[in-house]
Amino acid sequence: MHRFDNQTVLVTGGTGGQGSSHVRAFHAEGANVIIGGTDAGRGTAIADELGSRARFIRFDVTDENSWSSAVATAEEAFGAVDVLVNNAGVQNPPALIEDTDEVTWSRILRTNLTGTFLGVKAVAPALRRAGGGVIVNIASTMSMGGTALYAPYVASKWAVRGLTRTAALELGRDHIRVNTIHPGVIATRFINEPAVGATAAIADFYSPEPFAVPRLGEPADVTRLLLFLTSAEASFITGAEYVIDGGLLLGPALAAETA
Numbered sequence: 001m002h003r004f005d006n007q008t009v010l011v012t013g014g015t016g017g018q019g020s021s022h023v024r025a026f027h028a029e030g031a032n033v034i035i036g037g038t039d040a041g042r043g044t045a046i047a048d049e050l051g052s053r054a055r056f057i058r059f060d061v062t063d064e065n066s067w068s069s070a071v072a073t074a075e076e077a078f079g080a081v082d083v084l085v086n087n088a089g090v091q092n093p094p095a096l097i098e099d100t101d102e103v104t105w106s107r108i109l110r111t112n113l114t115g116t117f118l119g120v121k122a123v124a125p126a127l128r129r130a131g132g133g134v135i136v137n138i139a140s141t142m143s144m145g146g147t148a149l150y151a152p153y154v155a156s157k158w159a160v161r162g163l164t165r166t167a168a169l170e171l172g173r174d175h176i177r178v179n180t181i182h183p184g185v186i187a188t189r190f191i192n193e194p195a196v197g198a199t200a201a202i203a204d205f206y207s208p209e210p211f212a213v214p215r216l217g218e219p220a221d222v223t224r225l226l227l228f229l230t231s232a233e234a235s236f237i238t239g240a241e242y243v244i245d246g247g248l249l250l251g252p253a254l255a256a257e258t259a
């Protein structure tokens with residue numbers, strides 16, 4: 001008996017650093033998993049590795065028609081959808097607002113915000129058909145303040161907070177809970193690639209030394225919180241926001257020599 005036996009979980013960006021961790025953990029906990037993503041090679045490899053309770057569906061979260069067919073495919077394969085994790089996201093290359101072109105602005109907003117909106121819109125009816133369910137939207141600690149050079153990303157993730165709270169109000173009576181997770185700095189290619197390229201080590205680019213817990217987050221840290229929020233143990237939690245950042249938002253911790 002596992003926590004997610006007989007449930008079907010759709011994770012967007014399911015081939016990414018955090019997404020693939022989520023997919024594997026839900027699967028290990030008994031769920032059928034739908035790996036949503038644009039990387040067919042990696043998605044198919046993960047699905048093949050996991051076996052009959054896993055499917056890769058190639059789709060871009062910004063495409064409304066693809067969302068409809070992903071939901072139809074999931075229901076056809078497994079009978080229902082019970083959990084949606086809106087995890088797909090993109091970061092902008094660092095630039096001042098004055099140097100940010102409208103194409104970059106729109107690309108980031110379209111994936112992070114519109115993609116999340118389309119996910120809620122497409123999957124809510126399926127969750128209702130299943131008798132209820134859970135949506136978790138992945139935002140960021142960068143949606144709790146300002147971050148110079150990252151205006152498109154910050155704005156997109158702030159907006160996800162408002163979308164989440166509104167969805168929680170609209171869907172609560174249908175037994176659908178909607179919550180947000182705000183990861184801090186998690187060790188995936190997301191951290192270094194947009195700024196300094198994939199070949200730079202994350203540790204060279206970002207030091208966790210000032211955090212109260214002085215390490216980078218791992219995808220598994222976020223996964224454990226996600227599994228709690230989507231489980232029956234969290235049945236009274238909706239419209240809530242969970243920061244998981246090792247204390248990053250608290251401000252700088254004491255330097256080692258003064259601690």
Ligand SMILES: NC(=O)c1ccc[n+]([C@@H]2O[C@H](COP(=O)([O-])OP(=O)(O)OC[C@H]3O[C@@H](n4cnc5c(N)ncnc54)[C@H](O)[C@@H]3O)[C@@H](O)[C@H]2O)c1
Pocket residue numbers: 012013014015016017018019036037038039059060061062086087088089090111115138139140141182183184185186187188189190191
């Ligand atoms: N890594 C961090 O430090 C960090 C911190 C806070 C929030 N986040 C958020 O966590 C989520 C997961 O990021 P990650 O760290 O695993 O990075 P990642 O780059 O490894 O994964 C992101 C995934 O999203 C997918 N994706 C991007 N655009 C897409 C689209 N239009 N349609 C479908 N899939 C798309 C990518 O292909 C990739 O698989 C993102 O929403 C990100 O904003 C990350």
